[in-house]
Amino acid sequence: MKVLQSSVIRAIVAIVVGVLLVKYREETMTWMTITVGLLFFLSGAVSCIAYYMERERTARLNAQPDKNSNEVALKAPMFPIVGLGSLILGIILAMMPGTFITWVVYILAAILILGSINQFMNLAAARRFAHVPVAYWLFPVVTLIVGIIVVSKPMETATLPLKIIGWCLMFYGVVELLNALKINQMKRTFDKNEENKIVTGIEIKE
Numbered sequence: 001m002k003v004l005q006s007s008v009i010r011a012i013v014a015i016v017v018g019v020l021l022v023k024y025r026e027e028t029m030t031w032m033t034i035t036v037g038l039l040f041f042l043s044g045a046v047s048c049i050a051y052y053m054e055r056e057r058t059a060r061l062n063a064q065p066d067k068n069s070n071e072v073a074l075k076a077p078m079f080p081i082v083g084l085g086s087l088i089l090g091i092i093l094a095m096m097p098g099t100f101i102t103w104v105v106y107i108l109a110a111i112l113i114l115g116s117i118n119q120f121m122n123l124a125a126a127r128r129f130a131h132v133p134v135a136y137w138l139f140p141v142v143t144l145i146v147g148i149i150v151v152s153k154p155m156e157t158a159t160l161p162l163k164i165i166g167w168c169l170m171f172y173g174v175v176e177l178l179n180a181l182k183i184n185q186m187k188r189t190f191d192k193n194e195e196n197k198i199v200t201g202i203e204i205k206e
Contacts (some may be wrong), residue, residue, distance in 0.1 A: 007179070009171075014176065050080075052075075078125060126187075129189070142168075
């Protein structure tokens with residue numbers, strides 16, 4: 001649940017940042033850069049805190065035997081690469097906005113690339129619980145392609161790429177939100193099925 005909450009917050013932050021980029025772009029770059037930095041810091045901090053809390057919980061459960069005296073084999077959560085990157089980026093943007101205004105397009109494009117990679121990792125992990133439809137794999141591909149194009153093809157004015165990144169961030173946020181809810185649903189269904197198997201096995205043994 002903590003991981004789900006961090007994904008939801010990350011999705012909301014991406015959508016808010018995307019709206020700011022589409023609506024304001026270059027007109028108020030300084031304060032917008034600071035705002036974007038604070039939002040990324042908040043998202044990264046929540047992701048990192050959720051990761052460490054979930055890791056501690058998993059370690060405690062793995063250290064305790066279950067009712068059948070078998071060790072609980074729970075996998076540790078994946079390290080939040082995007083969360084750590086967002087945390088560091090947020091601090092830099094908030095503390096030194098003037099220095100990074102000219103680089104904000106490339107920084108945000110890099111965040112899109114990292115975000116799409118993180119979605120691929122989450123979908124790959126979700127395959128342990130259930131089948132992941134092909135459409136879910138196509139969504140991060142779009143985000144990845146846009147991020148790579150913006151980084152590899154610099155433009156004279158930052159207005160157009162900022163607008164493109166803004167729309168793409170909103171797209172990424174919606175996809176991240178849908179993925180988080182779907183993966184959480186699949187995991188809960190998987191855990192429930194496993195619990196039913198254990199209960200059924202105990203009843204047959206008795």
